[in-house]
Amino acid sequence: MIRLxxxxxxxxxxxxxxxxxxxxxxxxSEQRELLRSLAQLRAESGAQLVLLPGDLFDSSAAxxxxxxxxxxxxxxxxxxxxxxxxxxxFYTPGGRWDRLRLPENVHVxxxxxxxAVELPGLGLRVWGAAFTDTVSGPLLRGFRAEKREGVLxxxxxxxxxxxxxxxxxxxxxxxxxxxxxxxxALGHVHSFSGLRxxxxxxxxxxxxxEGRGFDETGEKGAIVADVEPGNVDLRFVPxxxxxxxxxxxxxxxxxxxxxxxxxxxxxxxxxxxxxxDAPPDLAALRRRLEGSCFGLRLRxxxxxxxxxxxxxxxxxxxxxxxxxxxxxYEAAPDEAGREAVTRALRWGLAALDGGEEAEAI
Amino acid sequence: xxxxxxxADFGRLEGETLELGPGLNVIKRxxxxxxxTWCAFIRAMLYGIDTGERAKSGFLPDKLRYLPWSGRPxxxxxxxxYAGRAVTLTRSTRTPSAPxxxxxxxxxxxxxxxxxxxxxxxGETLIGAGRExxxxxxxxxxxxxxxxxxxxxxxxxxxxxxxxxxxxxxTEALSRLKAWQNRRRSPRRTGAMVELEAELExxxxxxxxxxxAAGRREELARQLEEARAKAGEARRAQEEAAEAALGAxxxxxxxxxxxxxxxxAAHSAAVAEAARRRAxxxxxxFAGLEPSEAMDKAGAAAERCRGLGxxxxxxxxxxxxxxLAAACLLCLGLSLLSPYALAGAAxxxxxxxxxxxxxxxxxxxxxxxxxxxxxxxxxxxxRDEEELLGLAKDYALLCREAEKAEGxxxxxxxxxxxxxxxxxxxxxxxxGARDVPDFGAAALELRCERLREAIAELTGQIAATGxxxxxxxxxxxxxxxxxxxxxxxxAIALAAQALKEADxxxxxxxxxxxxxxxxxxxxxxxxxxxxxxxxxxxxxVLLRQEGENVQRQALYLSAGAAxxxxxxxxxxxxxxxxxxxxxxxxxxxxxxxxxxxxxRAAAMELLxxxxxxxxxxxxxxx
Numbered sequence: 016m017i018r019l020x021x022x023x024x025x026x027x028x029x030x031x032x033x034x035x036x037x038x039x040x041x042x043x044s045e046q047r048e049l050l051r052s053l054a055q056l057r058a059e060s061g062a063q064l065v066l067l068p069g070d071l072f073d074s075s076a077a078x079x080x081x082x083x084x085x086x087x088x089x090x091x092x093x094x095x096x097x098x099x100x101x102x103x104x105f106y107t108p109g110g111r112w113d114r115l116r117l118p119e120n121v122h123v124x125x126x127x128x129x130x131a132v133e134l135p136g137l138g139l140r141v142w143g144a145a146f147t148d149t150v151s152g153p154l155l156r157g158f159r160a161e162k163r164e165g166v167l168x169x170x171x172x173x174x175x176x177x178x179x180x181x182x183x184x185x186x187x188x189x190x191x192x193x194x195x196x197x198x199x200a201l202g203h204v205h206s207f208s209g210l211r212x213x214x215x216x217x218x219x220x221x222x223x224x225e226g227r228g229f230d231e232t233g234e235k236g237a238i239v240a241d242v243e244p245g246n247v248d249l250r251f252v253p254x255x256x257x258x259x260x261x262x263x264x265x266x267x268x269x270x271x272x273x274x275x276x277x278x279x280x281x282x283x284x285x286x287x288x289x290x291x292d293a294p295p296d297l298a299a300l301r302r303r304l305e306g307s308c309f310g311l312r313l314r315x316x317x318x319x320x321x322x323x324x325x326x327x328x329x330x331x332x333x334x335x336x337x338x339x340x341x342x343x344y345e346a347a348p349d350e351a352g353r354e355a356v357t358r359a360l361r362w363g364l365a366a367l368d369g370g371e372e373a374e375a376i
Numbered sequence: 377x378x379x380x381x382x383x384a385d386f387g388r389l390e391g392e393t394l395e396l397g398p399g400l401n402v403i404k405r406x407x408x409x410x411x412x413t414w415c416a417f418i419r420a421m422l423y424g425i426d427t428g429e430r431a432k433s434g435f436l437p438d439k440l441r442y443l444p445w446s447g448r449p450x451x452x453x454x455x456x457x458y459a460g461r462a463v464t465l466t467r468s469t470r471t472p473s474a475p476x477x478x479x480x481x482x483x484x485x486x487x488x489x490x491x492x493x494x495x496x497x498x499g500e501t502l503i504g505a506g507r508e509x510x511x512x513x514x515x516x517x518x519x520x521x522x523x524x525x526x527x528x529x530x531x532x533x534x535x536x537x538x539x540x541x542x543x544x545x546x547t548e549a550l551s552r553l554k555a556w557q558n559r560r561r562s563p564r565r566t567g568a569m570v571e572l573e574a575e576l577e578x579x580x581x582x583x584x585x586x587x588x589a590a591g592r593r594e595e596l597a598r599q600l601e602e603a604r605a606k607a608g609e610a611r612r613a614q615e616e617a618a619e620a621a622l623g624a625x626x627x628x629x630x631x632x633x634x635x636x637x638x639x640x641a642a643h644s645a646a647v648a649e650a651a652r653r654r655a656x657x658x659x660x661x662f663a664g665l666e667p668s669e670a671m672d673k674a675g676a677a678a679e680r681c682r683g684l685g686x687x688x689x690x691x692x693x694x695x696x697x698x699x700l701a702a703a704c705l706l707c708l709g710l711s712l713l714s715p716y717a718l719a720g721a722a723x724x725x726x727x728x729x730x731x732x733x734x735x736x737x738x739x740x741x742x743x744x745x746x747x748x749x750x751x752x753x754x755x756x757x758x759r760d761e762e763e764l765l766g767l768a769k770d771y772a773l774l775c776r777e778a779e780k781a782e783g784x785x786x787x788x789x790x791x792x793x794x795x796x797x798x799x800x801x802x803x804x805x806x807x808g809a810r811d812v813p814d815f816g817a818a819a820l821e822l823r824c825e826r827l828r829e830a831i832a833e834l835t836g837q838i839a840a841t842g843x844x845x846x847x848x849x850x851x852x853x854x855x856x857x858x859x860x861x862x863x864x865x866x867a868i869a870l871a872a873q874a875l876k877e878a879d880x881x882x883x884x885x886x887x888x889x890x891x892x893x894x895x896x897x898x899x900x901x902x903x904x905x906x907x908x909x910x911x912x913x914x915x916x917v918l919l920r921q922e923g924e925n926v927q928r929q930a931l932y933l934s935a936g937a938a939x940x941x942x943x944x945x946x947x948x949x950x951x952x953x954x955x956x957x958x959x960x961x962x963x964x965x966x967x968x969x970x971x972x973x974x975x976r977a978a979a980m981e982l983l984x985x986x987x988x989x990x991x992x993x994x995x996x997x998x
Contacts (some may be wrong), residue, residue: 028844030844030847030849030851031849031852032852032853033852033856035739035853036846036847036850038849039845039846039849039850040843040845041844043864058701075594114598114601163945230911233786316637331876332546332882335882336874340870341875349838354865355870357872358863358866358867359862359867359870359874360871361867361871362868363874363875365552366550366552367875368555369552372556372559374867376559376560376864
């Protein structure tokens with residue numbers, strides 16, 4: 016049995032969504048912490064091997080210091096580390112991966128052709144290949160490792176599974192089943208896949224270890240897996256210092272709403288739904304919640320209550336205005352269209368009533 | 377409301393009074409008798425003086441225009457009939473900056489204030505409309521016949537044709553929306569979105585400069601890597617070469633040392649040999665002589681020795697003496713025979729004695745020569761001449777040998793000196809071996825240094841420009857905000873569009889109402905000449921002459937027709953927008969001055985009719 020640490024899609028130096036510059040700055044240092052957490056996890060878990068299938072960096076332009084930190088973290092891992100560059104940090108001769116001068120325990124796959132590094136001491140082979148451009152054809156297609164008695168075969172590869180026409184190294188379950196691999200450590204998809212199996216090949220995506228936007232919500236981390244022929248025990252270990260969370264909140268519960276206890280470190284997007292007369296007071300809600308979380312984005316997706324339309328029957332400017340908008344609302348093809356009309360309605364009513372701006376700048 | 381009488385300290389009116397009755401009041405006064413002043417006074421009594429108005433060219437605000445000529449403070453009173461009761465309104469001036477600010481409204485003859493009538497609200501209450509509506513409807517000032525829009529008037533007109541309450545006019549609502557829109561993005565390129573865009577642009581520029589600098593840095597780093605590799609190679613080659621040179625030099629020094637040692641030994645030997653030879657040469661009888669001199673000397677000595685030897689050998693024989701002696705003896709013997717023999721004997725004896733003496737002398741000489749020769753030979757340590765010559769030859773040989781040894785010594789010394797020079801040379805080479813070969817390492821290292829400096833500078837520049845992650849996050853944030861504000865703008869635009877549409881719908885309803893009423897009045901006053909009037913939202917008026925198909929704008933009408941048109945529109949507005957209960961007076965200041973007599977008569981007739989329902993006060997100069 017071999018214990019390995021499998022992490023991918025670190026996207027170091029990637030920008031963060033929904034944060035002010037100051038907080039983004041803070042997040043930068045936290046993102047660097049991530050590298051140390053990984054090294055720590057390696058040590059604590061006693062993993063004998065680290066597989067990093069790609070997208071360690073977000074772009075080719077790395078910020079001073081990040082590369083150095085990566086180097087340090089990888090050196091700190093001590094055990095063999097394998098990196099298969101992905102579409103965000105693809106390999107080019109003389110490029111970053113060459114320039115980095117990573118410590119000796121690190122092997123970076125540099126060819127788009129699958130190759131293996133044998134670790135006789137651990138009784139295994141690690142197969143990998145690199146993206147050499149922002150896109151890649153199928154790197155696993157038609158591949159089959161010649162099995163050797165008593166030698167585990169591991170795959171470390173960045174690629175898209177289940178998207179046959181993907182521009183990012185499409186992989187199929189059939190290819191995995193055929194590959195002869197005991198475990199395929201994949202990267203590219205940003206959410207944890209859970210342990211999956213294709214034929215005799217177990218595979219998983221760890222997802223990105225740190226969320227960067229509201230499309231990467233929830234707990235994020237890396238995989239510690241115990242691999243032996245025909246069996247893989249897999250553990251997902253959360254690593255993220257902050258979570259992105261997306262919540263829906265019915266406007267009726269607005270007053271009693273409060274964020275969960277551990278909200279402080281997280282970034283929330285709260286979408287207000289339900290029906291209201293007046294637009295919900297987002298500014299007040301922001302004031303109330305802002306202190307208890309790291310980042311907050313509020314979205315108003317409430318609908319105007321039916322009563323608002325009631326005066327549409329009035330014979331007045333307001334009535335005619337309401338009637339016109341109601342027609343538009345009913346003709347709107349989708350929720351977005353209806354939302355647009357709702358917003359226009361609120362602005363119009365605010366103007367007619369001589370009230371405040373319907374939505375704050 | 378009916379105005380009963382007025383007393384004014386207002387402009388040219390100095391305590392003058394004007395009595396009015398219900399119905400139509402035609403006040404005929406000549407020019408400059410204060411007709412317009414009375415009109416303004418009525419307005420001032422109702423609404424007060426707007427102290428906010430400022431003088432500008434061609435316009436004097438009321439507060440200046442109607443300062444009493446008498447120099448007294450502006451003041452006045454007005455007796456009116458309101459809600460069936462007589463009310464006295466007074467206004468006076470306490471501070472010159474606020475003329476007519478002091479206000480009272482009491483039931484006439486009492487001190488009981490009329491509820492609801494205050495300095496600010498009196499006009500609104502009594503007329504049933506604000507100052508601006510009053511000015512555009514029931515108050516028809518001189519040269520102000522044309523109607524202009526105001527939000528309140530619009531609201532009132534809208535209310536005429538709709539059943540809903542109108543808190544706001546469309547214009548007001550639209551201007552609010554416009555203001556809100558402008559806070560986001562105004563046509564003058566101000567507003568939150570414009571600011572955001574500027575920030576975004578700045579951030580993007582920063583990011584661009586960073587990525588350009590980072591690109592440059594990357595390129596420089598690559599160059600540095602290359603240069604460093606080359607420099608390393610050059611340095612290694614240089615060191616190898618230096619090492620080799622050093623080895624060679626060291627070897628040369630060692631060799632030279634060894635050779636020197638050998639040569640020193642050889643030299644010592646040569647020196648010893650030469651000394652020995654010299655000593656050898658200098659021990660013999662010829663010491664200090666040149667070999668040739670020795671040979672000469674030896675030759676001479678040998679020659680002499682040979683001479684001496686000859687002399688020694690050449691001893692004179694004693695035989696003749698003996699013979700002579702024998703002859704003597706014979707003679708002596710014969711003497712016995714002859715005496716003469718005695719003489720012979722004596723001669724023979726003498727001759728023999730001479731011979732003997734001579735022989736002894738010669739023998740002594742020979743002996744002497746022998747001794748001399750022996751001594752001479754002895755002085756050379758030779759036994760005979762041959763040996764003496766041999767000695768001289770030996771000496772010459774020794775001398776030659778010594779000379780040879782000396783030569784060898786000299787050569788050995790020279791060789792030693794040479795070897796020492798070589799060693800010095802080799803030593804110098806050894807010392808200088810390190811910096812002899814140049815493979816360009818120094819130049820490459822300098823280049824590396826330059827590149828490192830440039831990289832450090834770029835790194836500093838990048839760090840000073842900002843953190844790309846932070847910048848990108850900032851860009852994301854601003855884009856998102858821009859998107860949000862853009863959506864708000866769209867919502868505002870949609871609201872404005874819907875409002876305009878709604879307004880157009882309403883307008884299409886209130887315009888006909890207003891137009892119809894105005895047309896009735898105009899038709900009456902023009903004897904049926906104009907039958908259709910259309911009033912637009914901006915109160916511009918289109919009218920159609922009976923029997924014509926083309927509508928024309930009131931602007932193009934004659935002054936009389938235009939005045940009449942606007943009078944009709946104003947009367948229509950009064951009808952439609954001012955309260956019918958407690959109808960307020962209509963005040964006309966020379967509004968009919970441009971009309972011909974027929975139309976004036978028709979207008980007067982109409983006013984008379986109207987005056988049955990509300991007081992009409994017409995100031996005119998004839």
